[in-house]
Amino acid sequence: METSADELNVAELPTEEKSVSRRVGRVLLEFGIPFVVAVLLVPFVITGGRLWPWEPAMIDLDVYRFGVQSLLSGQGIYDVLSPAWKLAYIYPPFAAIVMLPLALGPTWLWRLLWVALLVVAQQSVLRRCGVPRGLVLGLVGAAALVAVEPLRTTLGYGQVNTLLMALVVLDLLPDRRRRWPRGVGIGVAAAIKLFPALFGVFALFARRARMAWTSAAAFGVATVLGIIVLPAESLRFWTFQIPAGTSGPQYVGNQSLQGLTTRFFGMSLTARGLFAVLAAVVAVLAILVARYWWLTGHKVFALSLVGLATSLVSPLAWTHHFVWVLPLLVAVVTDDGLPVWVRRVGMFWGLWISIQLPLTILPYADNAAAHYSFWQNLVANVTPLVGLLLYIGLFVDLLRRPRGEAEARDREAQERRDPVTGTIPSAG
Structure with a gap:
């Protein structure tokens, strides 16, 4: 089999030059x-x-x-x-x-x-x-x-x-x-x-x-x-x-928990109080469930849970604040160690956040959100509602798992940590 001149030229390149060329191409x-x-x-x-x-x-x-x-x-x-x-x-x-x-x-x-x-x-x-x-x-x-x-x-x-x-x-x-x-x-x-x-x-x-x-x-x-x-x-x-900000919390572009409470209950003291309670609950649940998944090696999923929680608990979280949907989607697509129900709910939530259907099908000019029907409100609030249900479901799942499992898995991982680079090699 004959070798072309171009192949000979590439083969004759110094190793360092080929490495640089590959890096630039990548x-x-x-x-x-x-x-x-x-x-x-x-x-x-x-x-x-x-x-x-x-x-x-x-x-x-x-x-x-x-x-x-x-x-x-x-x-x-x-x-x-x-x-x-x-x-x-x-x-x-x-x-x-x-x-x-x-x-x-x-x-x-x-x-x-x-x-x-x-x-x-x-x-x-x-x-x-x-x-x-x-x-x-x-x-x-x-x-x-x-x-x-x-x-x-x-x-x-x-x-x-x-x-x-x-x-x-x-x-x-x-x-x-x-x-x-x-x-x-x-x-x-x-x-x-x-x-x-x-x-x-x-x-x-x-x-x-x-x-x-x-x-x-x-x-x-x-x-x-x-x-x-x-x-x-x-x-x-x-x-x-x-x-x-330029828009109030009722505006449908605000997908935080305060958007949820104000669209259902108006700009009332009840709405503000309920938001404070829900925000505290989600922040605590996010840290607890993310801790478990982090310590058991599902780190991308864990950090996505904390990241999306920062948007949910914010008084105003416009749709572009939910960039943490990116690692969530990566996790539910690639991490087959997650429970099936978690991957399915996470996929639905991630796709819904990615599409942002409420901004497409609901009116939002001239304070329209203050006059939504119940069903319009339901569509407007899918993001915070599904997020809330996911954190609650993950916490219930956490309660059913063996106590000390996460800490034991984390200790095993730390024993494999590279003392020079500080990284943990893959178990595979």
Whole structure:
């Protein structure tokens, strides 16, 4: 059998060059494919964008840019509204410090860079959740951008949700190249948007005390930095004197537990009290059941439970906040160690969150949610209702399992931990 000249040339390449060539090719597959899809998709996600000249309507990214530009010009970040959509900046002061580079350079460049950052963050999450590298990872990432509404609208709005998820996953599912002490990513994410702090509590209960205290320290340092640099803004934020959101909790786009209670019971004291109780119950149940699944080796499923709980317990959780549906879908598709009923309910919940049918079939303008019928309310609240039932079902299942099973499995895993890299080899 004859060997072609091209084959001889490849064979003669130095091993190091071939390795570099393969890495470059893999990166292009894993990130290039979803990046091209994202660039083509983003102008069509939010009304007002256009493909040529390329100008997506990244509303929230514009809010971030205008907020930090106002800060540098001597105005308070909470005193101004974005020019086009009249939206207020509502993040902690530390987030404004992190976003200061957004004040520099042309808008189109930052939109393109933001798309790239979101794609890199998403692909990092998918890879660490076990999606095979190379072409499969690239195709799965591209499909997720198109099919999963929270990812698609995070991209369209220019939001930070996928970036924060990636910071948390870098801590919880590290690879061999540790970039910082585990817990720093959780703490920084919490300092930018508060609710990721639930992962710090989860780490403490999941026998990862060092990670938990590191996350608390990172959150504290970041928050103190915000106070030192922006004392007036910090006082306003931490004393709840910042502008409210653009829509009330009844709006169907709010899929948190408070959306559930206010749509059924109106803007009443009863609704607020019921939300407080349900939020506390879900937070506790999420930590308890995620702890079990984490310690027994089902880590992707465990972190998805905590991540989705952060959205459910938030007073306002717009559909694009539910990016943690991505690891949930990976877990229920690939983890055959989960009970069948868990995979089925999880799949239904994940697909429902991905499709966001209520925004398609229900009226939502002019305070329409305040006048929904019972059946309209039922459709509007499938996401929080199914989530609540899943956490309760997982807790009942947990009560039936042998006491000490999770701790024993975790001890066995720790005995197999690589002392150099800190990673635990696969049992297979």
